[in-house]
Amino acid sequence: MLHRLKNDFRLSIIVLLGTSGVLGITPFAVLRFSQGNVLAGTVDVLILLGVSLPMTYAWLTGDTRRSGLVMAFISSFGAVAVGTLVGDPGLFWLYPCLVTGFFLVAPRIAMAINISAVLLMMMLGDAFRSQEQMWSFAATAVVVSACAYVFAYRNRSQRRRLEHLATIDPLTGVKNRRSMDQELAMAAAQSERTGFPLSLVLLDIDHFKKINDEYGHGVGDEVLVELVWAVDRHTRKYDQLFRYGGEEFVLLMPGLEGAGLEVVLSHLRQVLHRYVRHPGGSVTASFGVASLQHGESVETWLARADDALYRAKSSGRNRVVYADGMEDQPLIEPA
Numbered sequence: 001m002l003h004r005l006k007n008d009f010r011l012s013i014i015v016l017l018g019t020s021g022v023l024g025i026t027p028f029a030v031l032r033f034s035q036g037n038v039l040a041g042t043v044d045v046l047i048l049l050g051v052s053l054p055m056t057y058a059w060l061t062g063d064t065r066r067s068g069l070v071m072a073f074i075s076s077f078g079a080v081a082v083g084t085l086v087g088d089p090g091l092f093w094l095y096p097c098l099v100t101g102f103f104l105v106a107p108r109i110a111m112a113i114n115i116s117a118v119l120l121m122m123m124l125g126d127a128f129r130s131q132e133q134m135w136s137f138a139a140t141a142v143v144v145s146a147c148a149y150v151f152a153y154r155n156r157s158q159r160r161r162l163e164h165l166a167t168i169d170p171l172t173g174v175k176n177r178r179s180m181d182q183e184l185a186m187a188a189a190q191s192e193r194t195g196f197p198l199s200l201v202l203l204d205i206d207h208f209k210k211i212n213d214e215y216g217h218g219v220g221d222e223v224l225v226e227l228v229w230a231v232d233r234h235t236r237k238y239d240q241l242f243r244y245g246g247e248e249f250v251l252l253m254p255g256l257e258g259a260g261l262e263v264v265l266s267h268l269r270q271v272l273h274r275y276v277r278h279p280g281g282s283v284t285a286s287f288g289v290a291s292l293q294h295g296e297s298v299e300t301w302l303a304r305a306d307d308a309l310y311r312a313k314s315s316g317r318n319r320v321v322y323a324d325g326m327e328d329q330p331l332i333e334p335a
């Protein structure tokens with residue numbers, strides 16, 4: 001449970017708000033009913049349901065997007081209803097809602113909800129004792145919302161930047177090994193469910209150390225970038241390339257296996273040989289290929305591709321080798 005809360009920021013906010021909403025509003029609901037204010041008590045109960053149901057939904061389904069939106073909406077307009085029904089003591093409830101909305105939904109949506117809630121409260125007018133109070137409320141609500149917006153916007157762009165840094169290889173711009181682990185697990189689970197074929201290619205540049213040693217690391221880096229560019233140009237948009245480490249890449253190819261896969265990879269091997277170059281000539285790469293088998297774990301799948309790559313390297317490089325006893329690709333040199 002703690003693990004989920006620690007790893008899912010929006011879920012943790014939903015749970016925090018839902019729980020504090022339930023704890024904070026319940027005494028007021030009881031108070032309103034005991035004072036005979038049935039309408040305000042009913043509104044409190046509706047808000048209680050409005051925050052606890054999305055919280056339960058988010059917890060059970062993991063869908064924090066929809067629950068966050070519902071919660072932001074209900075808490076803000078619920079606060080408007082409370083303010084309108086009980087007068088200025090209810091006004092204060094809108095302030096936490098003006099801020100917390102930014103934790104639940106995108107900054108633009110939170111801002112739109114805030115503006116609508118404040119305007120609605122002003123139009124209904126019943127919460128205010130005087131015009132002066134109403135305009136003071138409007139001005140302070142705008143200041144609170146504007147500050148929260150700037151903070152949320154900045155926080156969001158920094159989070160996106162961190163996500164980018166954590167998942168993208170800075171040299172080549174493809175996803176790194178960390179995101180590969182997640183994507184492979186997801187793709188394998190989907191393939192297991194749908195029966196859609198899924199193949200994995202371990203692609204390793206041949207004698208890369210020699211290129212570095214002879215022409216320098218800068219040239220080595222350029223070769224890596226060129227290779228990524230060539231693979232990207234000659235594969236489909238739903239194929240995904242990851243940098244596995246060093247000069248080794250993983251290419252994930254959904255919907256391809258058997259003869260179709262052989263044709264594509266034979267072509268790709270030749271394309272790399274033809275287009276990826278260094279000052280001393282062309283670059284070659286070896287491929288180890290494994291198609292996911294029913295019930296197979298990602299680790300075993302990768303290990304089979306790795307074993308095939310090892311065989312490609314040890315049998316002469318510049319070739320495609322398939323796991324599970326399939327024949328090595330005949331070595332066809334480009335014209």
Ligand SMILES: Nc1nc2c(ncn2[C@@H]2O[C@H](COP(=O)(O)OP(=O)(O)OP(=O)(O)O)[C@@H](O)[C@H]2O)c(=O)[nH]1
Nearest residue numbers: 204205206207208209210212217220221246247313
């Ligand atoms: N330029 C550059 N070199 C890198 C990078 N990452 C790893 N390397 C180098 O890649 C080389 C990999 O060498 P090896 O593992 O011996 O592989 P290889 O020379 O390609 O030999 P085979 O794979 O057996 O054909 C090492 O010299 C690493 O320093 C990088 O980001 N840029």
